Structures are given as structure tokens and as C-alpha cells.
Amino acid sequence: MTIRVLICDELPVIGDGLRTLLDAVPDIDVIGTTDNGMEAIVLVRTARPDVVVTDLNLRTISGLEMIRRLGKEDAPPKIVVFTRSDADKTVSDVLHAGASCLLGKDASPQQLITAIQAAAAGQTMLAPDVAQRLVTWFREQPERPEPAPWPELTELTPRERVVTQMVARGMSTEEVARELIIGEATVRTHLYRVRTKLGVRDRAELVSLAYRSGLIDLAGHSLGGERSGSRVDLRVN
Structure with a gap:
């Protein structure tokens, strides 16, 4: 491509x-x-x-x-x-x-x-x-505190929670669509609804909220115990 x-x-x-x-x-x-x-x-x-x-x-x-x-x-x-x-x-x-x-x-x-x-x-x-x-x-930060309560998370549908977790792990709209076997427009619709329900302006705020609320933790675990690989590459080859 x-x-x-x-x-x-x-x-x-x-x-x-x-x-x-x-x-x-x-x-x-x-x-x-x-x-x-x-x-x-x-x-x-x-x-x-x-x-x-x-x-x-x-x-x-x-x-x-x-x-x-x-x-x-x-x-x-x-x-x-x-x-x-x-x-x-x-x-x-x-x-x-x-x-x-x-x-x-x-x-x-x-x-x-x-x-x-x-x-x-x-x-x-x-x-x-x-x-x-x-x-x-x-490494210099203190141990991560308990996740802050975020009642609005209960308003998310199961699919919206999954899409949010995937985006928080660094997956692109195209990758989420391919993984869930849905259209990219559908992924964008889910993200729009999630941002509206949670009151966040953009993807960066959404990712921050996902970690702060405990929806996904810094080790890459989503709620429910699933383990996922990180998509973030800090290296320059």
C-alpha cells in the first residue's frame, strides 16, 4: 500500500x-x-x-x-x-x-x-x-493507585468497551475493524458514541481515561483478565 x-x-x-x-x-x-x-x-x-x-x-x-x-x-x-x-x-x-x-x-x-x-x-x-x-x-513514578471510579463507563455497550480497549492498546481504526470484522465507519461510529458518553474530546483523552479508570491497565490487561500485546514501539531502528 x-x-x-x-x-x-x-x-x-x-x-x-x-x-x-x-x-x-x-x-x-x-x-x-x-x-x-x-x-x-x-x-x-x-x-x-x-x-x-x-x-x-x-x-x-x-x-x-x-x-x-x-x-x-x-x-x-x-x-x-x-x-x-x-x-x-x-x-x-x-x-x-x-x-x-x-x-x-x-x-x-x-x-x-x-x-x-x-x-x-x-x-x-x-x-x-x-x-x-x-x-x-x-520508573520513578510511585505505584499506580486504585483506578478512579468512572460511573459513565457503565453506559458503554459491550462492543463499545471492546473498541475502547483496542484503541487504548494503540490499534488503529483499520486494525480494529479488521480484528472485529466490521467496517471502519462502524468503528468510527462506536468511538464517537464512546467519546460522547464519556465526555472526552479526542482519542488521546479516551486512551488516558481508559487507563485511569482501570478499563485497561498499564500492563496491557483489559478488565476481565485478558492479556493483549502492546502496539507501541519506542524504538527507532
């Missing part, structure tokens, strides 16, 4: 360089480049890229704001952030906004290609130093 990619960078020389690099990859098709955050949103709506590769510095609106707005689209693309900054605040903002992958501008061409392919497959990839910091932070 060919991965359709939109490139966003405030410096045309970088955008053009990335386009030249990615155009040489057989399974990647660059559908456009832009240095303008608002124009990027328009291009996403009209050209429907699978993955957006973006810096955080763009014209009109920032890359971070663009990511947040794209997350509210009906079928948002996967986001690979390609930025100079790897400060903790940047990492937190980018991940909360809904980005799938985060790389520094010092990443190798192969790392960028791998990140795009991982994002298109519904996986997460972080720069090695960022991944190490997150692991260190996690």
Missing part, C-alpha cells in the same frame, strides 16, 4: 529536501509541501494524506495547533513531528495533541522513513533519547 504524505516545514529548503528523500521510497507518495499551518489543514481535507510530517514552527498557526485541529477531523491523518526541540514540555504537548511519532532534526533518513511507515501502520515511535526519558520518568 502506498503511503500518502504531506510535508510541513517553515523552511522551504527543508521541505524540498524531505520531498526529494521520500519521493525515492517506493511505498511513499508525497502529495505536497507547505510552510503554512492553515494551508496544511486545507490540504489534509482535500488531498487526504495518510501521514503528515511536520515541524512545530509554521506560518499562520503553529504545528502544535495544527495537530490539535487535525485531531478533530472526521478521519485525521497520522502525525510525525520532525522538530529541533526535544524539551520535556515539547514532548508532552506533542503527545497530548495526538502525534504518533516524534523525531529530532538529527534523525537519519532511514529513521524518518521508518517513523512514517510506523505511523501509517497505527504504531508509535519516539526518538531514542525521548523514549529513554519517558522510561526513566515511568
Whole structure:
């Protein structure tokens, strides 16, 4: 399957360089480049890229704001952030906004290609130093408290709970549909109803709630004792 990619960078020389690099990859098709955050949103709506590769510095609106707005689209693309900054605040903002992958501008061409392919497959990839910091932070945290009560969870149907658990484990809409043998539109409908019932705005908040409420725990267990593999890849090959 060919991965359709939109490139966003405030410096045309970088955008053009990335386009030249990615155009040489057989399974990647660059559908456009832009240095303008608002124009990027328009291009996403009209050209429907699978993955957006973006810096955080763009014209009109920032890359971070663009990511947040794209997350509210009906079928948002996967986001690979390609930025100079790897400060903790940047990492937190980018991940909360809904980005799938985060790389520094010092990443190798192969790392960028791998990140795009991982994002298109519904996986997460972080720069090695960022991944190490997150692991260190996690290990320093106190033991996880008892799940917070969340009465709204009782309003979910069995199918909605299953879809929520699968999404919380990192599965894409396409993967959930294939696993449950239902249409992608049906998965999106389930997710819309779940977000409405639970009062969350986007997929990132839904995943956070699933862990905080105990619907799925950090070890990958869903309620009921099922064990599931994690889809999150913290490595950059």
C-alpha cells in the first residue's frame, strides 16, 4: 500500500529536501509541501494524506495547533513531528495533541522513513533519547493507585468497551475493524458514541481515561483478565 504524505516545514529548503528523500521510497507518495499551518489543514481535507510530517514552527498557526485541529477531523491523518526541540514540555504537548511519532532534526533518513511507515501502520515511535526519558520518568513514578471510579463507563455497550480497549492498546481504526470484522465507519461510529458518553474530546483523552479508570491497565490487561500485546514501539531502528 502506498503511503500518502504531506510535508510541513517553515523552511522551504527543508521541505524540498524531505520531498526529494521520500519521493525515492517506493511505498511513499508525497502529495505536497507547505510552510503554512492553515494551508496544511486545507490540504489534509482535500488531498487526504495518510501521514503528515511536520515541524512545530509554521506560518499562520503553529504545528502544535495544527495537530490539535487535525485531531478533530472526521478521519485525521497520522502525525510525525520532525522538530529541533526535544524539551520535556515539547514532548508532552506533542503527545497530548495526538502525534504518533516524534523525531529530532538529527534523525537519519532511514529513521524518518521508518517513523512514517510506523505511523501509517497505527504504531508509535519516539526518538531514542525521548523514549529513554519517558522510561526513566515511568520508573520513578510511585505505584499506580486504585483506578478512579468512572460511573459513565457503565453506559458503554459491550462492543463499545471492546473498541475502547483496542484503541487504548494503540490499534488503529483499520486494525480494529479488521480484528472485529466490521467496517471502519462502524468503528468510527462506536468511538464517537464512546467519546460522547464519556465526555472526552479526542482519542488521546479516551486512551488516558481508559487507563485511569482501570478499563485497561498499564500492563496491557483489559478488565476481565485478558492479556493483549502492546502496539507501541519506542524504538527507532
